[in-house]
Amino acid sequence: MRRAVCPGSFDPVTNGHLDIVARASQLFDEVVVAIGVNKAKAKARLFTPEERMDMIREAVADFGNVTVAGFDGLLTTFCQDNDIRAIVKGLRAVSDFDYELQMAQMNSSLVDVETVFIPTSPEWSFLASSLVKEVATFGGDVSGLVPPFVLERLTRRLAERHAAES
Numbered sequence: 077m078r079r080a081v082c083p084g085s086f087d088p089v090t091n092g093h094l095d096i097v098a099r100a101s102q103l104f105d106e107v108v109v110a111i112g113v114n115k116a117k118a119k120a121r122l123f124t125p126e127e128r129m130d131m132i133r134e135a136v137a138d139f140g141n142v143t144v145a146g147f148d149g150l151l152t153t154f155c156q157d158n159d160i161r162a163i164v165k166g167l168r169a170v171s172d173f174d175y176e177l178q179m180a181q182m183n184s185s186l187v188d189v190e191t192v193f194i195p196t197s198p199e200w201s202f203l204a205s206s207l208v209k210e211v212a213t214f215g216g217d218v219s220g221l222v223p224p225f226v227l228e229r230l231t232r233r234l235a236e237r238h239a240a241e242s
């Protein structure tokens with residue numbers, strides 16, 4: 077059984093993430109999408125870990141070999157606990173590479189795990205959750221960048237935030 081993890085914050089999941097998950101699901105027998113639950117960063121997140129997990133579950137519902145989990149602490153501990161030997165990361169541009177290489181080398185120094193880089197499809201190479209949130213906050217159209225149910229939750233959450241701030 078070749079099992080891989082696609083880790084991330086997914087705040088919220090974008091079409092770029094889903095492209096990588098879909099392609100990873102063709103390469104591995106089983107893929108776990110693992111949402112980092114870093115409590116120190118909780119205030120900076122737009123969605124709770126449960127909300128982020130719900131959205132990804134809905135997005136990957138049609139993939140027979142993809143599951144969703146949360147993890148707290150080190151990714152390598154999650155890999156050990158779940159018998160995972162491969163970490164899949166999408167690379168959008170050279171600018172991603174420096175930090176991703178450093179994390180890949182750190183992770184493989186900690187446990188027996190390989191990082192597999194998948195080049196992001198060109199149509200999503202500019203896409204980041206942070207930019208989706210920023211554009212949506214100022215009323216820009218992000219409907220082509222996230223699944224419809226994510227767009228709906230995003231619009232609702234931003235409206236709630238806006239109402240709470242005014």
Ligand code: PNS
Binds near residue numbers: 180183
């Ligand atoms: O979507 P992101 O924010 O780029 O995801 C980053 C994530 C969650 C994959 C990364 O921060 C991570 O692996 N965090 C877990 C903590 C950890 O293992 N840190 C050591 C990395 S070498």
